[in-house]
Amino acid sequence: MTPQDAVLGWDEDTNAEAYAAFTRAHPMYDITSRDLARRARLDDARLVVDLCGGAGATARAILDLVPARARVVSVDNAAAMQRVGRRTLTDPRLSWVTAPAEQLDDHIPSGGADAVVCNSAIWKTDTLRIFNAVAHVLRPGGLFAFNIGGGFAGVRHPDAQLAPEGPSLNTLIRQVAARDHGYTPPPAVAGQLPKLPLATVTGQLAAAGLSVLDTEVTAQHSTMAEKKAWLSVPVFARPEGDFTHAQRMEILDAAYALTTPETPTVTSWLVVVAHRPPRTS
Numbered sequence: 001m002t003p004q005d006a007v008l009g010w011d012e013d014t015n016a017e018a019y020a021a022f023t024r025a026h027p028m029y030d031i032t033s034r035d036l037a038r039r040a041r042l043d044d045a046r047l048v049v050d051l052c053g054g055a056g057a058t059a060r061a062i063l064d065l066v067p068a069r070a071r072v073v074s075v076d077n078a079a080a081m082q083r084v085g086r087r088t089l090t091d092p093r094l095s096w097v098t099a100p101a102e103q104l105d106d107h108i109p110s111g112g113a114d115a116v117v118c119n120s121a122i123w124k125t126d127t128l129r130i131f132n133a134v135a136h137v138l139r140p141g142g143l144f145a146f147n148i149g150g151g152f153a154g155v156r157h158p159d160a161q162l163a164p165e166g167p168s169l170n171t172l173i174r175q176v177a178a179r180d181h182g183y184t185p186p187p188a189v190a191g192q193l194p195k196l197p198l199a200t201v202t203g204q205l206a207a208a209g210l211s212v213l214d215t216e217v218t219a220q221h222s223t224m225a226e227k228k229a230w231l232s233v234p235v236f237a238r239p240e241g242d243f244t245h246a247q248r249m250e251i252l253d254a255a256y257a258l259t260t261p262e263t264p265t266v267t268s269w270l271v272v273v274a275h276r277p278p279r280t281s
């Protein structure tokens with residue numbers, strides 16, 4: 001089964017437009033997409049899959065690196081995201097498949113892909129099924145490059161420890177919501193483990209017949225102003241619970257007013273490059 005929250009929110013036009021506008025106005029998804037596309041060594045690729053490709057930010061990065069004769073297939077289960085992508089990214093090498101990433105192997109020929117790239121999404125999916133499907137579509141020697149948000153992987157880049165003191169925008173949002181809207185945060189679960197640590201990823205990849213070639217914890221440097229813009233996209237808006245988007249934006253504005261826009265922020269990522277081992281003769 002595709003995880004329950006996989007489509008919720010993403011398949012709404014207002015969200016898709018807001019998300020795509022964010023990816024064009026701010027470098028966050030472009031930087032991580034370009035990093036993965038570079039690691040996937042695409043210079044000779046003929047077929048590349050952009051897994052959970054959304055509105056095309058990652059496809060743009062891939063298209064910049066593949067040869068003129070290559071094909072890129074962007075797979076995502078949110079039709080609304082792909083509607084924006086189809087309208088704004090019209091490269092003849094790119095096609096769109098609206099389907100759960102877990103069913104990738106129904107849409108790509110077995111052993112036909114030189115690389116699969118998945119930016120900023122894998123922890124939302126059923127990774128065991130995804131890794132099996134990726135192993136099925138990759139040619140021997142083909143590469144699979146993806147990243148996992150630091151909180152989900154349980155990693156923190158050293159730069160994140162050097163970030164300036166002071167509450168995060170998320171903390172301020174919770175404080176303002178409690179003060180002005182009677183919000184009660186859900187109780188913290190003591191000892192909660194990260195959802196997708198490297199050991200789990202490595203084990204699942206190995207079970208699917210893929211092996212890890214390289215991993216790196218990276219730091220993405222940003223500002224409070226970019227974080228605020230990101231938290232304005234409906235799927236990312238907080239706090240959770242029974243709030244309208246307008247209320248969340250009111251809370252965000254009040255929380256943001258307590259910060260300095262240029263304050264640096266750091267997001268950690270675990271980047272993984274795996275491959276389907278080449279055939280040995």
Ligand SMILES: C[S@@+](CC[C@H](N)C(=O)[O-])C[C@H]1O[C@@H](n2cnc3c(N)ncnc32)[C@H](O)[C@@H]1O
Binds near residue numbers: 002006099124125126
């Ligand atoms: C943060 S966006 C990333 C999109 C794109 N890679 C980028 O960097 O802009 C996450 C995307 O993952 C998609 N997604 C989440 N779970 C999925 C699943 N199980 N199958 C297909 N798409 C999924 C969502 O629809 C959304 O478009």
